[in-house]
Each structure stands twice: as C-alpha cells, then as structure tokens.
Amino acid sequence: MSGSILFAAIVFLTGAIICVPIAKKFGLSSVLGYLLAGILIGPFIMGFVGDEGQDILHFAEFGVVMMLFLIGLEIEPKSFWQMRKTIMGMGGAQVLGTMIVSFLLFTTIGFDWKVSLIISMAVSLSSTAITLQTIKENGLMNTTYGASSFSILLFQDIIVILMLAVIPLLTDSEKTANASDHSDHTYLLENLPLGFQALAIFLSVVTVVLAGRYFFVPMLRLVAKTRLRELLSASALLIVIVLAYLMELVGLSPALGAFLGGVVLATSEFKHELESNLEPFKGLLLGLFFMAVGASINFIVIGDNPLMIGGLVVAVIVLKALILFLVGAVFKLKADQRLLLTFGLAQIGEFAFVLLSFAFQLKILDRVELDMMLVVTALTMTLTPILGIINERLILPRVGTKKVETRRVDHIAKSHKVILVGFGHFGSTVGRFLRSYGIEATILDNDSNRVDLLRKMGFEVYYGDATRMDLLESAGIAEAKILISAIDNSDNVIHLTKMVKEKYPYVKLLVRAKNRYDAYDLLNMGIEDVYRESLETSVKMASDALNHLGFRKYTIYRQAQKFIQYDEEGLRRLADKPKTREEYIFKAKEEIKQQEKQLEEDLNRGIIEFDNHWDSEQMRAAHNAPKK
Amino acid sequence: MNRILILFAHPKFEQSRANKALVKMIENKEGVTFHDLYERYPDFNINVISEKKLLNDHDVIIWHHPFYWYSCPPLMKQWMDVVLEFGWAYGEKGTALRSKKCLNVITTGGTRAVYCSEGSNNYSVNEFLRPFEQTARLCGMEYLPPFTVMGTHNLSDQELEDYTLKYEQLIGELGQSLPFDEIKNCEFLNDTPQLNKITSK
Numbered sequence: 001m002s003g004s005i006l007f008a009a010i011v012f013l014t015g016a017i018i019c020v021p022i023a024k025k026f027g028l029s030s031v032l033g034y035l036l037a038g039i040l041i042g043p044f045i046m047g048f049v050g051d052e053g054q055d056i057l058h059f060a061e062f063g064v065v066m067m068l069f070l071i072g073l074e075i076e077p078k079s080f081w082q083m084r085k086t087i088m089g090m091g092g093a094q095v096l097g098t099m100i101v102s103f104l105l106f107t108t109i110g111f112d113w114k115v116s117l118i119i120s121m122a123v124s125l126s127s128t129a130i131t132l133q134t135i136k137e138n139g140l141m142n143t144t145y146g147a148s149s150f151s152i153l154l155f156q157d158i159i160v161i162l163m164l165a166v167i168p169l170l171t172d173s174e175k176t177a178n179a180s181d182h183s184d185h186t187y188l189l190e191n192l193p194l195g196f197q198a199l200a201i202f203l204s205v206v207t208v209v210l211a212g213r214y215f216f217v218p219m220l221r222l223v224a225k226t227r228l229r230e231l232l233s234a235s236a237l238l239i240v241i242v243l244a245y246l247m248e249l250v251g252l253s254p255a256l257g258a259f260l261g262g263v264v265l266a267t268s269e270f271k272h273e274l275e276s277n278l279e280p281f282k283g284l285l286l287g288l289f290f291m292a293v294g295a296s297i298n299f300i301v302i303g304d305n306p307l308m309i310g311g312l313v314v315a316v317i318v319l320k321a322l323i324l325f326l327v328g329a330v331f332k333l334k335a336d337q338r339l340l341l342t343f344g345l346a347q348i349g350e351f352a353f354v355l356l357s358f359a360f361q362l363k364i365l366d367r368v369e370l371d372m373m374l375v376v377t378a379l380t381m382t383l384t385p386i387l388g389i390i391n392e393r394l395i396l397p398r399v400g401t402k403k404v405e406t407r408r409v410d411h412i413a414k415s416h417k418v419i420l421v422g423f424g425h426f427g428s429t430v431g432r433f434l435r436s437y438g439i440e441a442t443i444l445d446n447d448s449n450r451v452d453l454l455r456k457m458g459f460e461v462y463y464g465d466a467t468r469m470d471l472l473e474s475a476g477i478a479e480a481k482i483l484i485s486a487i488d489n490s491d492n493v494i495h496l497t498k499m500v501k502e503k504y505p506y507v508k509l510l511v512r513a514k515n516r517y518d519a520y521d522l523l524n525m526g527i528e529d530v531y532r533e534s535l536e537t538s539v540k541m542a543s544d545a546l547n548h549l550g551f552r553k554y555t556i557y558r559q560a561q562k563f564i565q566y567d568e569e570g571l572r573r574l575a576d577k578p579k580t581r582e583e584y585i586f587k588a589k590e591e592i593k594q595q596e597k598q599l600e601e602d603l604n605r606g607i608i609e610f611d612n613h614w615d616s617e618q619m620r621a622a623h624n625a626p627k628k
Numbered sequence: 629m630n631r632i633l634i635l636f637a638h639p640k641f642e643q644s645r646a647n648k649a650l651v652k653m654i655e656n657k658e659g660v661t662f663h664d665l666y667e668r669y670p671d672f673n674i675n676v677i678s679e680k681k682l683l684n685d686h687d688v689i690i691w692h693h694p695f696y697w698y699s700c701p702p703l704m705k706q707w708m709d710v711v712l713e714f715g716w717a718y719g720e721k722g723t724a725l726r727s728k729k730c731l732n733v734i735t736t737g738g739t740r741a742v743y744c745s746e747g748s749n750n751y752s753v754n755e756f757l758r759p760f761e762q763t764a765r766l767c768g769m770e771y772l773p774p775f776t777v778m779g780t781h782n783l784s785d786q787e788l789e790d791y792t793l794k795y796e797q798l799i800g801e802l803g804q805s806l807p808f809d810e811i812k813n814c815e816f817l818n819d820t821p822q823l824n825k826i827t828s829k
Contacts, residue, residue, distance in 0.1 A: 615640070
C-alpha cells in the first residue's frame with residue numbers, strides 16, 4: 001500500500017485536512033490535530049502508513065530546522081546577545097535538574113546506570129516543534145513565558161551536541177566496532193582529534209556568520225533583481241538546506257545552524273521576504289513531523305505493558321513539570337507565566353528520537369528499552385497540547401490569570417505601528433515626515449536597489465511585494481494601527497486595499513490614488529482617506545502663477561483651499577454609485593459641464609463669491625446708500 | 629536716525645482704497661521697512677526668527693492695520709502671540725524691545741464721532757486699543773498715540789490725499805526725532821501741532 005509516494009502524500013494531506021480543522025473547531029491547537037491524524041493513519045488504527053513512519057519522521061524533522069531558521073530571523077544579533085544569561089541560566093538549570101532527578105528515578109526502578117543516563121539525557125530535552133508552534137499560535141512569543149521557553153529550548157539545542165559526543169564514550173570498547181556505520185550521522189570530523197573537532201565547529205559557526213552577511217545577502221539581491229518570486233523561494237530554501245547540511249557535516253545540530261543563519265539574516269532587508277517564503281514549507285513539514293510522531297506510537301508496546309508505560313509517562317511529565325516550576329520560581333517568573341512554562345515544556349522532545357536511536361545503534365539500549373522510550377516520548381508529546389488546555393481552562397483561571405493583561409501591554413507597546421507600502425518619491429516623503437515626528441514606519445518596497453540604499457540611510461525598509469498577505473502579516477499588520485499605501489500601480493493598490501479591508505478591517509487605510517478614476521474605485525470600496533497625488537500640488541502651482549500675476553497671496557490661499565474642498569466634494573458626488581468606466585467618462589463630461597457653469601458664475605460674481613467678509617465695497621455702498 | 633518697521637496686516641488689501649493710498653505713499657521711503665504680513669505668511673506660518681531679527685534692526689515699530697471688530701486682523705494677533713516670546717520680549721530676561729517706540733496706524737469705516745461714549749460704538753479708539761498699549765508697555769516699549777484714518781466709507785479723494793500726506797510726514801518725523809514728551813498726551817498723532825504745521829503749509 002505504501003509503494004507510491006503520491007498515495008502516501010494523499011494519506012498525509014487528507015489526514016491533516018480532516019483532523020486539523022476538527023481540532024481547531026474545538027479550540028484545540030493544530031499540533032494535537034496533526035498528532036491525532038498521525039495516530040489514525042498509523043499502522044495500528046487504519047494502517048495506511050507502516051514502518052516508513054520513521055523515515056518520514058526523519059525527513060519531516062527538517063520542518064524543525066526551518067522553524068529555528070525563522071525564529072532566528074526574528075531575533076536580531078543584539079537581542080540574542082542580551083539573552084545569553086537567560087539561555088545559560090534557565091537552560092542549564094532545567095537540563096541539569098531534569099537529568100539528575102530522572103537519572104535517580106530510572107536507576108531506582110532498576111535500570112542499568114548507562115541506560116539511565118541515556119534516558120535521563122533524552123528526558124531532559126523538550127520539544128522545540130510542539131512548544132514553539134503552540135507559542136506562536138497563541139501569540140505569546142513576546143511574553144516572559146515565550147522568551148523563557150525559547151531560551152531553554154535553545155540551550156537544549158546546544159547541549160544535545162555535547163550529549164551526542166558523550167554517548168559513544170559510554171559504550172564498551174568491543175561493541176563500538178560497528179558503531180560508525182550508522183547512516184544518520186556521517187560526521188566528516190569523526191576521526192579527528194578532539195581539539196581539531198572543536199576548531200572545526202568554531203570555524204563552521206564563523207562560516208555561517210560570514211556566509212550570511214557576505215554571500216547570502218548579495219545572492220538574494222541578485223535574485224531579487226530578476227523579480228521572479230519563485231527564485232526567491234528557491235533561494236530561501238537553498239539557504240536553509242545549505243546551513244543544515246554544513247552543520248550536519250561537522251556534527252552540529254542542523255537546527256542550531258539554521259537558527260544562527262537566521263539571526264545573521266535578521267538584520268537584512270530580506271527578513272520578511274524570507275519569512276513569508278519559508279512559512280508554508282515550514283508549516284507543511286512541521287505538520288508532517290507531528291503526524292509522523294503520531295504514526296510512530298507503537299500500540300503493541302503499550303498493550304504489552306500498559307502500566308509500566310502509563311507510569312513512565314506520568315512520572316516523566318511530573319518530574320519535568322516540577323523542575324520547570326522550580327526553575328521558573330528561581331528566575332522569578334510570575335505565577336501564570338510559570339505555569340505556562342511548566343506545562344508547555346513538560347514533554348520529551350524530538351531530539352530524544354535521535355539520542356535514543358543513536359544509543360541503540362551503539363548497543364547501549366536494547367530493542368525493548370528503545371521501543372518503550374520512543375512510545376513514552378511520543379505519548380508525552382501528544383499529551384502536551386492536552387495539558388496546555390487543562391492549564392488554560394482549569395488552572396490558570398484559578399490563579400488569577402494575567403494573560404489578558406500581559407497581552408494588552410504588548411498591544412500598547414505596538415499601538416503606534418504604521419506600515420508604509422511603497423517608498424518611491426511619494427512614499428518617501430510620507431515616511432520622512434512621519435520620521436520627523438519620531439514615528440518609524442515599517443516600510444515595504446519591491447525595488448531591491450532602493451531598499452538597499454534606504455537601509456543604509458537607517459530606515460527600516462523591507463523588500464517584498466505587499467500585495468501578498470503573508471508578507472504584510474510578517475511585517476506585523478495584525479498589530480498595525482495604520483496602513484499607508486503609497487504605491488502607484490492602480491491594480492496593486494486596489495488589490496492591497498481590498499485584501500486588508502477584508503481581513504483587517506480595524507486597520508486604518510490611507511491610500512494614494514493616481515488619478516480620479518482610482519479615487520472613484522477606492523471611494524466606492526469604502527476607503528475614506530483617498531489622496532489624489534496631483535490635486536494639492538497643481539493647485540499650489542496655479543496659486544504661485546496667480547501670485548506672479550500680482551494677486552495677493554492670502555486671497556489666493558483661501559481661494560485654493562475652497563477650490564480643493566469643492567473638488568473633493570465633486571469627486572465624492574461622482575463616486576456615489578459604482579459605475580463602469582464608460583459611465584464615469586459620460587458622467588465626467590456632465591460634471592465638467594456643470595463645473596463650467598459654476599465657474600462662469602464665479603466669474604460673474606468675482607472673487608467675493610468665495611470670500612465675503614470685510615468687503616469694503618459692499619460696506620461703502622451700504623453706508624452711503626441711505627444718504628443718497 | 630530712527631529706523632522704522634511697518635508691520636502691515638490686511639487680509640483684503642486689494643479691496644482697500646484707503647490703505648492702498650496710504651501704503652503707496654510710504655512703502656519705499658528711505659529708512660522704512662514695509663512688511664506685508666498677509667503677503668508673506670498667507671498660511672499663518674510665521675517665521676519667528678526672521679521676525680525677531682526685523683524687530684532687532686528697527687527703533688520704531690508700527691502696527692498698521694484696519695480696525696476689524698475693534699481690534700486687528702487675526703494674522704497680526706498671531707504675530708503678537710508667536711513673536712513676542714516670554715524671555716525675549718518680556719519677562720525678567722525679555723529686554724529685546726526695551727525703549728523702542730511703538731504705535732498703531734489704523735483705518736476705520738466709522739467716523740471719529742461714532743467712537744465715543746455718546747456714539748454708536750460707545751468707546752473711543754484709544755480705549756479699544758488698550759490691549760496694544762499694554763502689550764507695548766509690558767515689553768518695555770514706549771507706546772505713542774495712534775495715527776488714525778477714520779470714516780473711510782465716505783472719504784473724498786481730497787481728504788484721503790490729506791491723510792496720506794500726513795502719514796508720510798509722520799513717518800518722516802518719527803525717523804528724525806519727535807518731541808515725544810509733548811505728543812504723548814494727544815489723543816491721536818494726527819492732532820500734534822508738528823504734523824498740522826507741516827501739512828497746512
């Protein structure tokens with residue numbers, strides 16, 4: 001049944017499409033939906049997917065790599081450096097604490113000390129995929145909980161390298177003979193002395209940083225010039241794969257390498273473009289990963305020893321939660337944030353699959369121990385979303401939840417957010433004036449040369465096509481108060497405004513219109529703030545001409561204001577009902593006729609028709625009339 | 629020789645027969661800076677730095693404006709609000725204008741007769757000008773009686789010409805040195821013997 005890749009794809013996609021919306025419908029996280037889908041299509045229920053579940057799991061781990069790259073993109077090197085203490089402190093405490101307690105637990109229930117050590121290593125790691133996906137889904141990335149989880153997970157990503165290096169030391173020498181033929185990790189440096197390995201690792205990190213700055217960015221600029229969107233997607237994928245490959249080559253975690261690469265590229269103008277290009281891939285691969293985890297739960301192992309498995313699952317979750325709670329307390333997290341952390345990271349993560357299989361290949365673990373721990377791992381992962389729901393619905397409300405409050409503060413911090421689309425002659429003036437008020441707009445422009453130049457001038461400009469919702473979303477439209485459209489392509493303007501108005505109706509739209517016809521379209525779409533680019537400038541020009549003819553500036557000024565007002569009113573009258581273009585022209589002719597009439601009237605009455613106050617002639621006439 | 633700054637504020641200058649005649653007479657005179665506020669700042673966006681410099685460079689400041697609703701047109705008031713800063717024009721360190729001479733030159737539609745307790749306007753022009761007088765005082769300036777052109781609604785050409793000549797003479801006298809102590813007590817500068825002596829010649 002598993003012969004065809006297409007069939008497997010149909011199974012996975014169908015599973016996802018059916019289960020995830022159902023999970024969402026019940027207010028559960030999508031992760032749970034994927035996991036359940038995996039269990040359903042797995043070998044023990046419907047049997048669509050057999051043993052290749054493990055292979056798929058391995059392939060889908062690339063989703064985790066991508067996720068870390070994307071997270072790296074959102075962390076600028078400066079803030080990464082600021083987090084170093086939290087990463088070492090919280091991460092270190094969590095990993096060490098969990099390892100000690102679980103080592104004691106497993107030796108006590110009768111495991112060999114080596115096996116216990118391996119298992120305690122696996123147990124100390126949490127699932128980056130599940131936790132970060134849930135955090136992002138709930139929009140908690142900017143909370144203390146989000147930052148703490150992230151720090152701990154990052155530390156685990158780093159420490160897992162050390163763990164993989166230590167595990168071979170635990171083997172008896174006669175068993176290592178065939179250890180190096182495991183296919184997953186063919187390290188280039190395996191046979192080098194330790195000092196050289198460290199050097200190589202250091203060099204590869206430097207390579208990532210340098211490549212990011214001096215190779216990837218110029219490459220992206222080059223690609224951007226071709227204006228082919230799919231090439232940018234290809235480049236984004238290429239970057240992540242190159243990073244992952246490079247890291248795997250020297251024996252570092254690919255996820256860590258991708259994260260580093262992301263951090264390096266976080267300050268480049270392609271940040272949002274990369275994000276929106278990789279987001280769909282990441283989402284799909286992560287979904288696949290969760291399904292593979294679900295599918296890999298071995299129900300036979302559970303059936304053989306349900307009490308043991310159940311007990312272990314509960315024990316692992318409790319002990320992880322306990323350590324996390326303590327770490328949260330030591331680092332002074334508020335009660336609600338601490339509880340979120342406690343339940344959020346209380347699972348065994350995907351690195352456990354790697355560690356345990358590695359130890360199995362080295363014959364430290366036997367088949368039974370491996371299967372048992374794999375099932376425990378998968379089960380704790382599956383239980384995480386459920387625990388999260390229990391925490392959110394039953395526990396948090398009792399400890400006086402502050403979740404709403406923290407989010408509101410978050411909202412205020414971003415409440416001045418302005419997105420400025422298009423930074424040509426028009427948009428740049430808008431942006432410069434806003435900047436003179438200390439308002440830094442997030443700028444989107446699709447001319448990579450200009451983006452480059454403006455970034456050198458210190459503007460926050462990003463390269464990308466703003467008619468794509470995903471790009472707008474990664475630029476932060478959800479938190480934006482105002483979106484200013486300063487692009488000149490009429491179709492794009494209409495497309496952009498329609499899209500934003502539908503999906504984010506509370507974002508105030510200020511839109512540049514090329515001419516009257518665009519203005520009509522925008523007005524008919526219900527956009528109130530429409531700015532015809534030519535109106536004010538041409539009136540100003542006429543005003544100056546009149547001044548050169550000898551008319552008084554102040555009089556012209558008032559006349560001009562009236563004229564603009566008059567013109568805007570006319571525009572709105574015309575736009576009243578949606579019309580086809582031919583009708584506009586017909587009606588415009590009529591309007592011109594009308595205008596002509598009114599202008600003639602103005603002429604007959606003279607300037608005073610506009611401005612009647614303190615009119616000396618009238619007053620003189622009135623004053624003198626009775627005397628005559 | 630006293631340098632004279634005429635701050636002229638008239639939103640409807642092109643329609644004002646009296647002011648056109650008055651301005652024509654003095655705008656190009658030696659030692660006089662004629663500063664047309666409505667022409668310079670049609671959007672009311674007054675350049676305070678350049679206004680201060682102008683004030684620094686002159687000894688006699690004239691507020692020349694029509695009498696709108698018993699006061700000046702709004703741009704003149706805006707000028708006072710933004711240019712006469714605390715710490716520059718008044719207040720302990722505000723000594724920039726100290727001992728300069730200052731006066732209003734105004735045109736009114738109504739005659740002198742309606743501007744008194746028995747007339748339809750109830751108060752005299754001098755009484756209406758109290759805010760200007762006190763502003764000048766607070767800035768340490770010497771406030772002189774106003775020069776007025778009244779009853780412009782039915783001024784004959786001859787009468788108007790008399791006024792313009794008188795205005796020109798006044799500017800000349802202010803440029804030299806008027807016996808300020810004597811004229812301070814007149815109701816209007818129009819009445820000072822010096823001006824009447826000259827014009828009657």
